[in-house]
Amino acid sequence: MQEAITKADTLIEAMGWIRKFRGKTTVIKLGGSIVDNEEALMHILLDVIFMESVGMKPVLVHGGGKAINRALAEANIEPKFIQGRRWTNPATLEVVERVLAGELNVFLTEEIERLGGRAMNLSFNTTNVLFGEKLTLPDGEDLGAVGHVTRVDRSVIEGLSYTDQVPVIPSMCEGENGEHFNVNADTAAMAVAQSLGAEKLVFLSDVNGVRRDKDDPDTIIHSLNADEARALISDGTIATGMIPKVEACLETLGRGVKKVHIVDGALRHSLLLEIFTTSGVGTEIRQ
Template sequence: MNQAIAKADTLIEAMGWIRRFRGKTTVIKLGGSLLEDRTAMHHLLLDVVFMETVGLRPVVVHGGGKAITKAMADAGIAAQFIRGRRVTDEASLKVVEQVLAGELNVELTETMERLGGRAMNLSPRTTCVLHGKKMLDPDGEDLGFVGEVTSVDRDVIESLAYTDQVPVIPSLCYDDEGQLYNVNADTAAMAVAQSLGADKLVFLSDVNGVRKDETDPKSIIPAMSAETARELIASGVIRGGMIPKVEACLQTLDRGVQKVHIIDGRLRHSLLLEIFTTDGVGTEIHA
């Protein structure tokens, strides 16, 4: 009986957060090693289905870097990166499109359907909602078919959310001439969140958030303001690979999104724990 009561207490705690975020848009960025972990992805997508079921409006944006690198290797194409951007020639672009639009996007959508939700893949093979242009490298390097998002088809995404479907968007965009480009998934998610005026943008990572000591998972900072985040970068507390993640969060806040979260997607039901509990499990950065 005590266990049953504890479950009821958890539901009551969640109720306040559900009422607060009901009808609000949350953009969720999936990518990296998480897409290779079947168990983690199953639980994350189950969380997304739960969010939609209780009245939130989740939107999924995904990359697929590791799967792309593997597919390129299988095709005999060597991966090349310049400052973290994948150089994408014509042969590479075909592999990127197949992996993102032809495989991962379909798999994510079908998995959510099997879990009892309703989802719609918005890819260049169905309806592409990301529009952009070729990215020009500041140092003059030619990255090939690498692009940046300049506009998002907000009406298509919102029409799906209004009909209780979860939009699933790969990090690919078309330009005005119909040329396809590979886009960094973090920046694609930022563009979608900004366009939709999202209440939250959640970056699913392989660390549990921003830490005071990067080697100590228990030193996580549960919440901080944008000003504090900038101070921690300047003082060296935030360093290494966490700097670009936090800087991406700050850019998103500057563009009107209310809150950005960094959480460990490998933790079972991390999305629900972060959004529907008082303490959360990651780091929330707010304006």
């Protein structure tokens, strides 16, 4: 009986958050490391189905770096990165498109359906919603078919959300002449969240959030405002690879998204724990 009462108490705690976020859009960025983790992915997709079931409007944007690397290896193509971005020549683009816009996009949609939800894959093969142009680096170095999103077809995404389906979007965009570009998944998710005026953008990461000591998970900072985050960058608390992620969060906040979260995607039910509990499990960054 006590166990049942504890479960009921948990639901009551969640009720306030459910009412607060009912009808609101949350964009969730799935990275390649999470997509490649079968158990973690199942729990994330179950969380997404729960969110939709209680009236939230989740939107998934996914990358797939590990799966792309495996496919490149099978095709005897050596992966190459320039300033953290995948150099994408025509042969690499063919593999990226097959894996991201084809296999993974369909797989994630079918997994949501298998687990009891409803979803629609949005890609070049069905309905494309991300449009953009070739990305040019400041130093002029050529990345090949790498682009950035300049326009999002929000009407298609919102239409699916209003019919209780979860839109599933690969991190690729189409140019004005129909050419296809590989896009960094973080920036693709940011573009979608900004276009939709999302309540939340959640980056599912391989760390549990911003830490006072980057090597100690117990030093996580659960909540930061924009000024506090900038101060932590200035004093070196936020360092190395976390700097561009937090700077991306701050940029997104400045463009209409209310809150950005960095959450450990490998933690079981991390999405629900972050959104529907008072303390959360990751880092929330707000204006």
